[in-house]
Amino acid sequence: MAGTVLKYGDYSHPENEVNLVRFECIQLRSPRNKQIAKLYRMYVSGEIQADTFQGIYDRVQELIETYYYERKGAVSYWINGVKTQHGLLNDAAQGSMTGVRIINRSWPHGRPSEWVNARNFSITFEEIVAIASGVNEAGEANPDADAQTLKWSEQIYWQGTTGPYWRYRVTQNGMQRETIFPRMPMRLIQVGDNIGYQGYVVPPGPILGTDFEHGESRVVVPGTPVWQGLQNGYFPFSWRYEFEVPDYIEKLPLPREQVVPF
Structure with missing residues (x-):
């Protein structure tokens, strides 16, 4: 040279x-x-x-x-x-x-x-x-959220069928089935986690919106990133939403992948 x-x-x-x-x-x-x-x-x-x-x-x-x-x-x-x-x-x-x-x-x-x-x-x-980072119109860092997402996982738990709530009652004649309530709401729990490369990647919002969400039970957890030597990387983020609906949902919602910059 x-x-x-x-x-x-x-x-x-x-x-x-x-x-x-x-x-x-x-x-x-x-x-x-x-x-x-x-x-x-x-x-x-x-x-x-x-x-x-x-x-x-x-x-x-x-x-x-x-x-x-x-x-x-x-x-x-x-x-x-x-x-x-x-x-x-x-x-x-x-x-x-x-x-x-x-x-x-x-x-x-x-x-x-x-x-x-x-x-x-x-x-x-x-x-x-x-190579994932860029700049938005305001001149601020605007990472490509899809490329930034190193890991993505989401699950949705469906609990109940809106059917009756019953229990067995002990009597002198044996066990008797007793209906406590004729119908019960259906519960859904949406949980997930992801890892962003250069910053936090926010999950999608509640999959059923906020009308059926128990807002008091919502949990979002941005975790501690890992120092790479010159700046932080590997930003963990997790979430949990809980819902109650009065009627059975025929087409049950599925986990989705929709990422946006934090």
């Missing part, structure tokens, strides 16, 4: 000290087979050169200290200061979830001759960048 300089954060390697070996872009998909992010990996190798053993030793120590810390941009520049096409920006505003991580740093050769006037090294950088 002639005529280039690798910069890691504020640190700049000498011109042509580092060569790009490989640059990968891997599509990441959710369990729902939606594209959610790209995994970038940048493999570089380099050679430290100096006139003395002490010079080599000092440069090795310098690189150890420089690459001890993660979450810094790793970008290759042409010698005129213009960025090449290869680099990891470590920018949450550009969708970076993890920031730049150093997943491997090695000194592949340890032969004594390397310490005379040169020392070889290699570094592998990695970054996960979300």
Whole structure:
């Protein structure tokens, strides 16, 4: 990679000290087979050169200290200061979830001759960048809710048939069946949970509306997301609605998948 300089954060390697070996872009998909992010990996190798053993030793120590810390941009520049096409920006505003991580740093050769006037090294950088996010007309973050939904599960429980409510009563002549009420309401319980990638994904509302819902029993639970390195991800959300209806529903409602941004 002639005529280039690798910069890691504020640190700049000498011109042509580092060569790009490989640059990968891997599509990441959710369990729902939606594209959610790209995994970038940048493999570089380099050679430290100096006139003395002490010079080599000092440069090795310098690189150890420089690459001890993660979450810094790793970008290759042409010698005129213009960025090449290869680099990891470590920018949450550009969708970076993890920031730049150093997943491997090695000194592949340890032969004594390397310490005379040169020392070889290699570094592998990695970054996960979300691709699901966008911007709405107001300029606010507006993630694509469908792509954002990593997991979705909903169940509806139907309880009762609106038939009579009866119990057995113990008498001297044995067990007697006794009708307490001639008819009982039918109960429905709607429960579910989901996980949003970059933010909470709100579930659909009560499947029967609010006329039959027991509003005092409604439960919605936004859970704690998981820190990814540069910003949060994997936002859990769960819900529960309870209903009572006076008449039997011939066409029972089924769970649905309808997601909207939170």
